Amino acid sequence: MTDSKKSATLTIDDASFDLPIYSPTAGPDVLDIRKLYAQAGVFTYDPGFTSTASCDSTITFIDGGKGELLHRGYPIDQLAGKSHYLEVCYLLLYGELPSATELEDFEERVTHHTMIHEQMANFFRGFRRDAHPMAIITGVVGAMSAFYHDSTDVSDPWQREVASIRLIAKMPTIVAMAYKYTIGQPFVYPRNDLDYASNFLRMCFAVPAEEYEVNPILARAMDRIFTLHADHEQNASTSTVRLASSSGANPFACIAAGVACLWGPAHGGANQACLEMLREIGTVDRIPEFIARAKDKDDPFRLMGFGHRVYKNVDPRATVLKQSADEVLELLGVENNPLLQVAKELERTALNDPYFVEKKLFPNVDFYSGIILEAMGFPTSMFTPIFALSRTVGWISQWKEMISDPGMKIGRPRQLYTGATLRDYVDIENR
Numbered sequence: 001m002t003d004s005k006k007s008a009t010l011t012i013d014d015a016s017f018d019l020p021i022y023s024p025t026a027g028p029d030v031l032d033i034r035k036l037y038a039q040a041g042v043f044t045y046d047p048g049f050t051s052t053a054s055c056d057s058t059i060t061f062i063d064g065g066k067g068e069l070l071h072r073g074y075p076i077d078q079l080a081g082k083s084h085y086l087e088v089c090y091l092l093l094y095g096e097l098p099s100a101t102e103l104e105d106f107e108e109r110v111t112h113h114t115m116i117h118e119q120m121a122n123f124f125r126g127f128r129r130d131a132h133p134m135a136i137i138t139g140v141v142g143a144m145s146a147f148y149h150d151s152t153d154v155s156d157p158w159q160r161e162v163a164s165i166r167l168i169a170k171m172p173t174i175v176a177m178a179y180k181y182t183i184g185q186p187f188v189y190p191r192n193d194l195d196y197a198s199n200f201l202r203m204c205f206a207v208p209a210e211e212y213e214v215n216p217i218l219a220r221a222m223d224r225i226f227t228l229h230a231d232h233e234q235n236a237s238t239s240t241v242r243l244a245s246s247s248g249a250n251p252f253a254c255i256a257a258g259v260a261c262l263w264g265p266a267h268g269g270a271n272q273a274c275l276e277m278l279r280e281i282g283t284v285d286r287i288p289e290f291i292a293r294a295k296d297k298d299d300p301f302r303l304m305g306f307g308h309r310v311y312k313n314v315d316p317r318a319t320v321l322k323q324s325a326d327e328v329l330e331l332l333g334v335e336n337n338p339l340l341q342v343a344k345e346l347e348r349t350a351l352n353d354p355y356f357v358e359k360k361l362f363p364n365v366d367f368y369s370g371i372i373l374e375a376m377g378f379p380t381s382m383f384t385p386i387f388a389l390s391r392t393v394g395w396i397s398q399w400k401e402m403i404s405d406p407g408m409k410i411g412r413p414r415q416l417y418t419g420a421t422l423r424d425y426v427d428i429e430n431r
């Protein structure tokens with residue numbers, strides 16, 4: 001953190017308090033209120049953290065006004081165009097782009113941790129076949145702490161490193177196994193001669209009865225989806241991981257907490273909800289009806305895949321995905337896919353509607369990802385698991401950053417209490 005050169009003065013009744021102001025390398029200045037309660041006896045109030053920086057971080061920066069997303073300073077469109085997922089994982093985890101040897105070593109380490117303990121397969125079999133894959137993944141990731149005892153001591157940097165590699169390497173295997181289980185097909189073991197995305201596609205779509213050849217263009221599109229979802233600074237699931245880890249809990253338990261948080265429809269669950277919405281709209285002529293519902297204050301319906309807490313401009317990830325959707329659908333010969341037509345027209349209509357313009361509601365990452373994933377053959381229930389797989393590296397990078405900070409404190413927010421004040425217990429016969 002930079003030294004404070006500025007300060008703000010807060011006056012409460014007759015007393016004044018100086019609050020240091022820090023200037024980040026990018027983004028708005030930050031008011032330091034850490035000593036406020038001790039000095040002034042008041043808390044700040046910010047449900048939803050709309051004005052609160054919960055930590056300092058060097059990993060990811062978003063300029064929501066400009067629609068800019070940087071990982072360690074590198075813009076997401078350059079990373080999506082020129083790099084690939086495992087290189088971006090290295091960048092997020094270690095802070096710099098790797099040399100060729102460093103990348104080779106990292107890929108080797110990830111590739112050779114892809115299998116999961118064979119006994120973990122029994123966990124999957126305990127679930128109902130119609131369970132949502134996210135329910136299974138939440139449970140199985142948490143269960144990793146029961147299998148990998150030698151990488152649960154968070155005070156040991158080496159164990160933290162091993163846990164990080166294990167999570168990145170095994171997440172595709174776990175997600176693919178959850179999928180295979182829900183469709184009643186045998187699990188497909190990982191293949192270490194394939195790249196990360198190709199291996200995942202094969203584990204999802206191969207069956208023992210025949211050969212499966214990964215289409216390199218689809219593997220590239222898959223890799224790009226992983227890359228675009230890799231990290232997104234202090235979003236709800238990342239903050240969940242940080243809060244869970246602040247108690248010293250083991251990394252597998254903390255990442256399971258992140259997976260659970262991601263599942264919600266306002267966060268990672270929006271890609272599934274968005275595709276279901278596009279299906280419900282069905283045809284272009286029904287768009288005005290849904291736009292009207294989204295604008296109606298008395299209707300809880302929202303346009304899924306639209307709006308973002310931080311982006312008040314186009315989500316740069318959506319721009320890359322829109323182009324990717326065109327490429328993938330053309331490759332698969334389904335460029336006239338009715339859902340894509342509805343999506344494009346819905347986007348056009350909303351971007352020209354004063355309601356969406358005034359509220360700065362633009363398509364987000366979830367708007368086009370579902371169309372690509374569906375065209376690849378994934379059911380909607382797999383969209384959020386794929387997001388979880390991709391985001392695992394972001395959660396881990398943020399977790400490692402936090403745990404390595406000697407000043408780390410347990411996260412313990414305060415509250416504005418509005419309940420009953422002290423009163424005496426009343427015996428049941430007198431109530």
Ligand code: CMC
Binds near residue numbers: 269309310
């Ligand atoms: N459709 C219609 N109106 C909307 C929408 C939408 N998708 N999003 C926001 N609004 C309106 C909202 O009703 C509110 O209006 P008013 O000021 O009149 O009350 C205003 O815009 C601000 O909304 P908010 O809920 O206060 O904003 P927020 O920052 O708390 O919420 C959001 C952000 C992403 C939860 C929200 O935009 C939303 O629910 N979008 C749909 C779900 C979605 O696509 N989520 C994926 C987010 S990106 C991937 C990820 O991070 O996981």
